[in-house]
Amino acid sequence: MPLLDLLVLCLIFFCTSVISVVTGATSLITVPTLLAFGLPTTTALGTNMLALTVMSVGASVPFWQGDALDRPRLPLLIALTVIGSLLGALLVFAVPSGWLPLIIAAAMLVVAGVVLRPRHTVTTAAASPPSPPRLALGYGLTLLLAVYGGFFSGGYVTLLTAAFLAAFRLPFLKAVATTKVINVASSLVATVIFASRGAVDWPLGGLLSAVMYVGATLGARWTLRLDERWIRRLFVTTVLVLAVKTLMLDVPWARLMTGWGPGPG
Numbered sequence: 001m002p003l004l005d006l007l008v009l010c011l012i013f014f015c016t017s018v019i020s021v022v023t024g025a026t027s028l029i030t031v032p033t034l035l036a037f038g039l040p041t042t043t044a045l046g047t048n049m050l051a052l053t054v055m056s057v058g059a060s061v062p063f064w065q066g067d068a069l070d071r072p073r074l075p076l077l078i079a080l081t082v083i084g085s086l087l088g089a090l091l092v093f094a095v096p097s098g099w100l101p102l103i104i105a106a107a108m109l110v111v112a113g114v115v116l117r118p119r120h121t122v123t124t125a126a127a128s129p130p131s132p133p134r135l136a137l138g139y140g141l142t143l144l145l146a147v148y149g150g151f152f153s154g155g156y157v158t159l160l161t162a163a164f165l166a167a168f169r170l171p172f173l174k175a176v177a178t179t180k181v182i183n184v185a186s187s188l189v190a191t192v193i194f195a196s197r198g199a200v201d202w203p204l205g206g207l208l209s210a211v212m213y214v215g216a217t218l219g220a221r222w223t224l225r226l227d228e229r230w231i232r233r234l235f236v237t238t239v240l241v242l243a244v245k246t247l248m249l250d251v252p253w254a255r256l257m258t259g260w261g262p263g264p265g
Contacts, residue, residue, distance in 0.1 A: 001204065005037055009204075010211045017055050017215030018222070020157075021180070026052060027154035041100045043201055045092060045152065046194030050205035052153060053187035055212035056180055062220040063177035070170055070178045077142050077178070078185045084146025085186040089193035091151050103152070110155070130169050138167030142182075149186040150193070157183050180220075 001009075012033050020026040027048055034044035063069060070077075095103070130138070141163040149156035157179045164175040194200050 001037070006204075006207065009033065009037060009208065013051065013208045014211045014215040017058075017212040018219035021059050021176075021216055021219035026055065026157070027152060031152070031154060039201065042092060042194070042197070042199040045100075046191065046197075046199035047201045047205040047208070049089075049153065049187050049191040049194055050200055050202075051208040051212050053184060053191050054209035055216040056183040056187055058213035058216035059180040059220045060177075060184060061217060063180060068174060068177040069181060070164075070168065070174055073168070074178065074181065076139065077182055080139060080143045081146040081149070081182050081185045082189050084143045085150030085189040086193065088147040088150025088152075089190040091147070092194075093197060130167060134167050134169070138163060141167060146186055149183070150190040153183075153187065153190070156186065 016029045160179045161175045
């Protein structure tokens with residue numbers, strides 16, 4: 001890959017990792033970017049998973065101190081995440097390759113809608129602990145979202161944070177911190193599966209991983225001090241532009257429409 005392309009990729013991945021510590025949905029930008037620079041879809045997903053793993057480690061480090069994590073539930077949440085992410089990563093290789101850009105673009109539009117909704121930040125713990133049905137819902141959503149996280153991961157942390165806020169009634173900061181640690185497990189499992197299928201560009205992934213680690217570490221310390229409204233507006237605008245680009249240029253519509261037509265009679 002030309003040096004200029006590498007520099008542009010590094011800049012995009014760095015900025016995304018800084019911002020997405022709070023907003024989530026990193027892969028909604030990074031995967032379409034890799035596709036735009038010519039990587040095959042499965043290789044883009046696998047290389048992105050490698051970078052996400054290292055980025056999530058960088059984002060988690062500042063949260064390990066104090067009580068920022070939901071430590072009592074963390075072991076079970078990680079176990080459910082490993083199972084779901086394993087299934088999701090394997091699902092990538094079961095889906096026809098022509099469908100992957102369409103699925104990615106659809107996920108981008110759905111998660112962009114979620115990000116556009118006003119976020120009600122919880123600054124203090126809920127007065128009462130979650131009921132057993134809410135706990136069951138939270139664990140069930142953790143497993144289901146992990147399947148999606150292992151498959152694509154675009155918006156995975158965003159949706160998981162929303163699930164933790166609703167089901168476990170966590171304060172906003174604790175939900176953000178806990179999802180960052182969980183995403184390490186999700187991305188790592190998926191990376192192992194992609195690597196076993198030869199779908200990771202190791203030199204490029206290593207470079208982008210280092211860039212995202214630095215960005216995420218800085219973002220975990222800085223982003224919460226910024227005006228989140230403007231961050232989200234810029235983020236969603238970028239996601240929508242990339243979604244339209246993916247739908248128009250990356251989806252093999254002719255092949256898909258032929259596939260939808262009636263078979264020979």
